[in-house]
Amino acid sequence: MGVATAPSGPTAESVRTGPDRVHWLRAARETADDLATDAVAREQAGKTPFDEVSRLREAGLFTLLVPAEAGGGGADWPTAYAVVREISAADGAIGQLLGCHYFLSWSARFLTEFTPAARAERPSVADQLCWGGGFARQELPLTLARKADGYVLDGRQSYATGLLVADRLAVRAERVDTGEPFAVVVDPAHHGVRIDGDTDTFGQRLAAGGSVEFDAVPVSADNVVGSLSVDEDVLSPSAALTSPVGRLLSVQILLGMAEGVLAEAREYSRAGHSPWHPAWPVGSPQDPQVLAVYGELIVLARSASALTEQAVEAVHGGLARGEDLSYDEYAEISVLVTMAEAAASRAAQESTARVLDIVGARSASSRLGFDRFWRNARTHTLYEPVAHRLRDVGDHFLNGAHPPFVLPV
Template sequence: MGVAIAPSGPTSESGRIGPDRAHWLRAARETADDLATDAVAREQAGKTPFDEVSRLREAGLLTLLVPAGAGGGGADWTTAYAVVREIAAADGAIGQLLGCHYFLSWSTRFLSGPALVDQVERPSTAEQLAWGGGFARQEPSLRLARKGGGYVLDGRQSYATGVLVADRLAVRAERADTGEPFAVVVDPAHPRVRIDRDTDPFGQRLAAGGSVEFDAVPVAADDVAGSLSADEGVLSPPTALTAPVGRLLSVQLLLGIAEGVLAEVREYSRAGHSLRHPTWPAGSPQDPRMLALYGELTVLTRSASALTEQAVRAVHGSLARGEDLTFDEYAEVSVLVAMAEAAASRAAQESTTRALDIIGVRALSSRLGFDRFWRNARTHTLYEPVSHRLLDVGDYFLNGAHPAFVLPV
């Protein structure tokens, strides 16, 4: 196809302040192991995930992306992606919650100047605040109107991740006078902000999703983080990276779910519970149908993972280029991420569906909870369908068209 991979830049940790990548991967693995111990019971209870957010906070994962000099973990996006994938393998909903937090809490660095970054990031880091909301376009849009030296925010966002546990909200709103969309930061504790748990999805039940209503909520000028316009006259290539950076979190979530279900079903098979062929005793690893199915799902997931690693390297290299990045280079990165989205979506849906065939009728037991992987993957892929991403890939391959600037749901 000719999609170039941007150089990844140096990988050395020399001169680095704060914990290294190995520390954060170990912290993520330990947290994931902790979440896995009661994942089925928590998912079935469906309670608001305050406890789960506390687990992330205690592990230091909420401030992982904040520079170490500002009191954070000092990690980069490649590490954040790996952490989200690790958490998602144990609990897809908490993986989504954490990925949304990373994207929204970091968004001011893509969209704003240093003064606002410091103003927003300092209290967020000191108090380890959790972020929720979302920048995806919706109808009707939230409205941002001028009032005095600031603004007022009105409208209702029908679904947003993490809002039930959020200490800060970041949402998309259109200027009433110009129609230009902006990212807006809001304190959910304001009395004119109302959060409703009015969604009842069959999957991703612990992602703390809900609706948010804003009734003439005052917004200071400094809390308008920056423009979300897709117009290339307004959008710069470095700012445009907001979209593929955020969409790669969705990819990691789906891959984590796919890898999580395969790992859990494999352990179940090794325990001698799932093989059904009458000529082999329970626990035999020689059922050819099961071996072929494991092989097919492993190839599917590993292929999506390899493509995702290319996309991660491309995004990492593009972030390092900063203001030198061009729109042509951005387009190649965006298309590569779209390819990874399509591959990860298929891997997650196939793995979580067909893994149930390995277990057989025992998969119907709610006590085992294998169905949660399928429900989580299917819920996420309904919110993030890949049909438009495939159109982007095809249009780029055939016509050289730049993909649209589309932020993740």
């Protein structure tokens, strides 16, 4: 088809002193197992996930991407992606919360020089801070006005992940004088910041989403961490990788949901009855129709997973290229991530919906909690639709067009 593979060039990483990938995957698996034990009850209660954030913090997962020499975990993006996927299989909302934290807390390294980025990381490591917010474009943008000693932030962001539990907010705001968009870091405890838990979604209810209003909030120059302009004179190919890096987190969340619901349905089918309702038998595990549906869903999930692994390799290679990355190489990477998004979206929606048919009328029981997978996946895909992005894939394949710079919601 002529679409991207990983860009050629060096992929060797500098020597790390932090824990290895095996350690982080073990920590993620243990945390996911812990979250899975009460996932149904927690999701139905819909409380602000302070306890879940504590579980992530205790596992050390918040500082996974911070360089080891700065006191963090020293892990790479492929490891972070695997961790988010593992958590999402147990609880898609908490996977979204963690993925958002990784994207926002690390964004300074894509968008600014090392020294300001390192300054921002120090308190994050020391206090295991949780980051929330988002850089997606809004119809009514936040505004950033220049003042003698810095800037003033005003406006309202209607939805952002993690707001209700965040220790730091990272948001998109436009300069009043130039219209250029910037990434801005704000302490939510600052006077003039008002957070509302007014997002009444039917899924991803534990992602701590809400709206935030900024009323003349002072922002220092150091906390305006970088431009989000799509102008190629401003946005280098390496900085543009912010888009596929963030969107690939969404892919991992969706794949985790698909794998989580299939694993839970398999245990239900093998048991032959509901652990909550022993008198409710399930269909025979040898039922040809049941086997065919499972087979089809596994093919969808594994196909999306294989495409995602190609995208992860491409993004990792692009990050290793650094300033040597070209715009054409960036476009290839972005298109491959878009294809992974489309495949993961379909796998998650099909799996979470059709598993209900496999289980049958018993899946309507709130005690079983199968509906949470469908509600979470559907909510996530509504916020991160991919249908229009398929046009970008076609335009790139047919006309060689570069896809637009799009940040995840």
